[in-house]
Amino acid sequence: MNRNLIFVLILIIGLVLQITFFSLFTPWGVKPDLVLVIIIVISILEGPKTGLLMGILGGMLQDIFLGEIISVNVIIKAPMAFLLGFLEEHLYKDNYFLAPVITFVASILHYLLMIVLSEELIFNIDYWASFKTVILPSSLYNAVLGAVLYFMLYKLFNYGENYGR
Amino acid sequence: MYRREKMIIITIIIILLALAVGLYFFNINIPYFQYLERGIYNLISPVVEFFSGLYNFFISYWQGLLNLDEMIQKNKELEHNLADLKLENIMLESYKKENERLRKLLSFKEHVAFKTLGASVIGFAPSIWENKLIINRGSNDGVRKKMPVISYNGSLAGRVDYVGSNSSHVSLIYDPEFIVGGIVQRSESRAIGMVNGQLNNEKINIMDKISWSADIKKGDIIVTSGFSNNYPKGLPIGRVERIFSDNYGLSQGAEIKIFSSINTIEEVLIITDF
Numbered sequence: 001m002n003r004n005l006i007f008v009l010i011l012i013i014g015l016v017l018q019i020t021f022f023s024l025f026t027p028w029g030v031k032p033d034l035v036l037v038i039i040i041v042i043s044i045l046e047g048p049k050t051g052l053l054m055g056i057l058g059g060m061l062q063d064i065f066l067g068e069i070i071s072v073n074v075i076i077k078a079p080m081a082f083l084l085g086f087l088e089e090h091l092y093k094d095n096y097f098l099a100p101v102i103t104f105v106a107s108i109l110h111y112l113l114m115i116v117l118s119e120e121l122i123f124n125i126d127y128w129a130s131f132k133t134v135i136l137p138s139s140l141y142n143a144v145l146g147a148v149l150y151f152m153l154y155k156l157f158n159y160g161e162n163y164g165r
Numbered sequence: 166m167y168r169r170e171k172m173i174i175i176t177i178i179i180i181l182l183a184l185a186v187g188l189y190f191f192n193i194n195i196p197y198f199q200y201l202e203r204g205i206y207n208l209i210s211p212v213v214e215f216f217s218g219l220y221n222f223f224i225s226y227w228q229g230l231l232n233l234d235e236m237i238q239k240n241k242e243l244e245h246n247l248a249d250l251k252l253e254n255i256m257l258e259s260y261k262k263e264n265e266r267l268r269k270l271l272s273f274k275e276h277v278a279f280k281t282l283g284a285s286v287i288g289f290a291p292s293i294w295e296n297k298l299i300i301n302r303g304s305n306d307g308v309r310k311k312m313p314v315i316s317y318n319g320s321l322a323g324r325v326d327y328v329g330s331n332s333s334h335v336s337l338i339y340d341p342e343f344i345v346g347g348i349v350q351r352s353e354s355r356a357i358g359m360v361n362g363q364l365n366n367e368k369i370n371i372m373d374k375i376s377w378s379a380d381i382k383k384g385d386i387i388v389t390s391g392f393s394n395n396y397p398k399g400l401p402i403g404r405v406e407r408i409f410s411d412n413y414g415l416s417q418g419a420e421i422k423i424f425s426s427i428n429t430i431e432e433v434l435i436i437t438d439f
Contacts, residue, residue: 012212019299020213020220020288023288023289024289061205061209065206066295069199070185075186078185121294138293
């Protein structure tokens with residue numbers, strides 16, 4: 001089966017899980033962004049091209065379920081995935097600690113950009129309180145999910161064997 | 166050559182991104198995109214419904230296994246209650262008939278109940294910032310945009326925001342974008358104000374623009390005012406927790422504790438006609 005097709009399937013499953021399971025199972029009220037995690041992990045494993053595709057598709061799927069096909073998610077996620085893809089050449093894929101760290105930093109950046117781009121958020125929220133109670137815990141949750149997903153995909157597609165191509 | 170191709174790809178991406186930003190900021194709707202949006206939405210929402218049904222089934226089965234003794238106890242209790250309620254129902258039926266007869270005699274206008282449509286919650290908005298529910302009723306069931314949604318205890322829960330063919334989105338009462346006119350239920354007060362949601366606070370809404378001299382106090386129940394045509398009159402919203410002075414003392418504001426709670430919402434009623 002084509003690898004990109006599998007990634008698209010993973011994205012759709014991720015969206016469904018985000019809407020159902022991860023919205024109901026929220027430890028300490030913290031909600032992750034599973035679609036974002038999938039996009040980040042695939043970008044750093046596969047490079048900018050696949051990353052961009054995942055960013056556009058994932059962002060659009062998420063925006064569709066928020067009521068508008070082209071909205072903040074696709075605008076932020078597509079370029080972010082593309083840029084993260086350039087890290088692919090410079091990473092040691094054997095190092096499992098890189099994925100959660102990158103996911104954590106990228107999540108924080110993503111949430112901050114989302115505030116900047118959303119009219120209803122930028123004028124309405126208490127920035128510091130939101131950072132402490134929403135952005136930071138959610139990014140940590142994303143980092144944990146990122147580590148798990150990275151490990152799963154790494155094993156599934158044997159990225160370790162591709163060295164020395 | 167390779168470098169040139171790369172540059173072209175990057176330029177195309179930047180142009181597409183600029184277009185997307187333009188579409189988003191100037192709120193431009195392209196019909197073709199809307200078809201695509203609806204198509205994808207209607208394709209994926211049944212999968213969502215299936216998954217959430219599966220999740221709820223396992224959770225309730227698991228909880229049932231854990232609390233078997235309690236369930237048996239509860240079942241006995243409920244059977245007792247049911248018998249009592251049946252008796253009460255018969256009594257009420259006779260009162261109802263009496264009421265109808267007396268209304269006719271006095272030629273009062275008959276009280277019309279809302280037409281409602283039950284729906285189960287199949288998911289939540291895939292964003293950490295938005296409070297929206299996804300329910301399993303859509304345009305095929307007669308749901309339209311802006312219809313009010315109430316929880317099973319009768320209190321206002323939100324408003325239909327987006328309609329697909331078999332599912333729709335409900336913007337919840339805690340959402341910062343949600344605004345509804347409220348009125349104090351006490352007959353000697355009738356103070357009015359606007360109730361809006363607050364971000365990341367699922368229990369407290371703010372009622373503001375209450376006149377400076379209005380009679381409002383802690384413990385008052387706030388219901389919908391019905392001044393706009395979007396909501397019927399008299400749906401309970403919440404209870405006043407605290408009063409504060411607003412607009413540098415020119416008006417009053419109140420913190421309203423909301424009756425309906427997002428974590429316990431599993432089913433809702435959509436008011437289709439009022």
